[in-house]
Amino acid sequence: MILWITKNRNKFYEVKKVKRIVLLLLFMLLLPFAQKVHASNIVIQVNEEATVFDNRSGALEQVGTLSGGQTFEVTKDYGANWWQIRWGGSYGYVDKRYTTVVPSPTYKNTVPSVAKIKDYIVATKVTPIYDNTGNKLVQFATLSEGVRFPIYSRMGSWYGIAVNGRLGYVHSNFVNEEKGQETTNPSTKPIEKPTPTPTPPSKQNGYIEALENTVLYDLRREQPMSIATLNKGQQLEVAGVGDETYVQVRWGKTFVYAEKTKVKFVNTPTYKNIGKDNAVKNQYFIPISGNSEIYDRSANKLVPFAKLDMNRRYPILRKEANWYVTTIGGREGYIHSSKVALDRGVPVMMYHHLLKEHELGRFKNVSTTMTDTQFANEMKYLKDKKFETVSADDLLRFMRNEITLPAYSIVLTFDDGLLSTREYAYPILKKYGFQATQFLITYRNEYSPAEQLFNYNDLQALSRKDMELMQDVFTYESHTYNLHDMIGNKGKMLLIPYHEVVQDLKRSLTIIPEAKAFAYPFGQYTTNTIYAVKEAGFAMAFSTKPGYNNPYDDVYQIKRLYSDQQTSFTQFKKMVSPYAQ
Structure with missing residues (x-):
């Protein structure tokens, strides 16, 4: 063997060299797989x-x-x-x-x-x-x-x-x-806290039975909001004790509460139509008839067990022929399709500039300007129909599915922070007890004189003093610091470097530090724009795309509707309706 190697030394080293190369190549090929085996999770x-x-x-x-x-x-x-x-x-x-x-x-x-x-x-x-x-x-x-x-x-x-x-x-x-x-096992479900009720059910969940017609409340907003009334003698499954005042039952993906003094605890239910509340879809109906009772159908006959409130949105479990099925407290409820309408979401109205008819001049038929009379008529209609004007913050919570809102809810917004809102919008909104949001180009507001006379021939910006005096009606959000300009057919915000956009948006917050919402100038934005808005610290952003807003929609692409000089009153009424008419 030694003699053979001596005679064939060159060939031997050539083979050895080839082997080393092959091994090296194999190592390089297998290295990613080895790393994948030993690396941590994705x-x-x-x-x-x-x-x-x-x-x-x-x-x-x-x-x-x-x-x-x-x-x-x-x-x-x-x-x-x-x-x-x-x-x-x-x-x-x-x-x-x-x-x-x-x-x-x-x-x-x-x-x-x-x-x-x-x-x-x-x-x-x-x-x-x-x-x-x-x-x-x-x-x-x-x-x-x-x-x-x-x-x-x-x-x-x-x-x-x-x-x-x-x-x-x-x-x-x-x-x-x-x-x-x-x-020490995080996947093991822990034992629940004992239920300190006056008459504890024999198992954790148990049931309540209404001693009288009992209102069920949603407690997630500042004021309790009635959702439904459980009929006397009817039962629902208990989800939790709540507190000293209320007992908790599940409603869709959240909870509603009944006063403990108006119910008694029972161990077994008398009903059979068990419903999985968590299985509801992200679709909702609104009762449109005074007969808004929901029925138990488990005994081959309709037995009403609760009545739904009219101005509410109810999650849909499924549809069976001409019936919608919802669920509350672990119990399925049927309501005929003729008694309800499908919810299309919360409308957000977008306004800009208001003038009297004789003041329009160069603003005649401009889509961003409307008359004070038209605006007053629209606000009166909302008041007559008992609309609730909700804040941008409540809209954010609604879209995250953290709260529900009345069916007749609307968000009112004004872009550009114009002085005409002080002259014409503010007194009308205050008269009806409405709230609204102003999106400010804060550079303009920062340098507006505190005492300025209104000039209907010009576009004037609110001053800080104006903002302070109207904060009982308006909250103030951002429309950039100084990027509300067009260069050709594109907004300046889309044309400057990313870091300059973030810098401008953060600067706007020095004027309105409590702001959480942003409105895209001219409705123009890209994916990078959305990233910049987030990096600057805004929790939501409003577009000019038409439509309505629902739970789990993108809170950085909130849709809005607008009314202008060409919008008829009939068109406005259809526009703001919570369901298609």
Whole structure:
């Protein structure tokens, strides 16, 4: 053998060299696979605020959100449309459309995936979750109202929670603490808090029976809002104790409450038409008839068990022939299709400039100008029809499915912050007790004189003094600091560098620091524009695209409607109706 190698030395080294090359090539080819085996889970970056859903009920239920620009590890690639992540004691699911796969997470405050868990928090409202590893708190996610989450640590007024392997902090003002059963397995459902009711049901959920006709309330807004009336002697399933005053029953993806003094607790129901509240669609109907009762059909006959309020939106479980099926308190209710209309969402009206008829001059037939008489007639109609003018903030909560709004709800907006709104819009809105939103080009407002006479031949901007005097009617949001200009047929906002856009939007907030909403100049925007709006700190943005707004719609592309000098009163009435007429 040695003799053969000596005689064939050159050939031997050539073969050895070839082998080394082959091995090197194989190593290079296999390296990505080796890295894949030893690398951590897939990491995603959230492009815009993304909803986290729980699917354990058989339907998607919102349990929180992930903030735009933040990164998260994925526990599982869940098919073509979803990522699976750790969420509390179970899993959450995030729509892939709102994410991008990135090489690694950007955060450092990791925590073990399995830790000893004893107590829990329950979010009493939408709860921001913060990272505190830098010099300031940075929000990276939220918990939805009612979501129960295990406590990882405590620090003063803050609770630490393990969010998908990342340590986050929530303030005690947003949550209640709840004792549980110690466990080291985060996937095990904890034992619920005992139910301290006067006559506790034999199992956790139990049932209530109405001692009299009993109103069911939604408590998520400032004032309790009646949703339905449970008929005397009828029953619903209990979802939770609520507090000393109320008992909680499920309604779609949220809850309504009955006064405890008006119900009694029973162990077993007398009805059979069990309904899965969480299985409702993102579609709603509005009762349009005084006969708005919902019926039990389980005994081959119609038995009314509750009456729906007229000015409300009700989730649809399904449709059977000429009947819509909704659900409340774990019980299916039938209502005939002739008694309801399909909800098309919340309208947002867009106005700009108001003048008297004789003042129109060069503004005659200009789409952004209307007469004060037309505006007054439209507002009177809204008042006569008992519309509620809701704030931009309530619209945001509605679109996140955090609250419901009356069927006759509307958002009134004014673009450009013009002085004519002081002259003509403000007194009319104040007369009817309405609220509205002004989108300001804040450079113009910053330099407007405090005492200025109205000149109908000019476009004048509100001053800071004007804004202060009208804050009982108007809230003020951003329409840029100084980017409301056209260059050719494109808005300036689309033509300047990204960082300059962000800088301008942040500067607008120095004039209106409480602003959360933005309106795109001339209705023009791109994906980059949306990113800039988010980076500047706005929670929502309004477009000029026509249409209505519903839960889970994109809050950075809110649709609006407008009325101008060519809009007839009949057209306006059809436009603002909560359902097609």
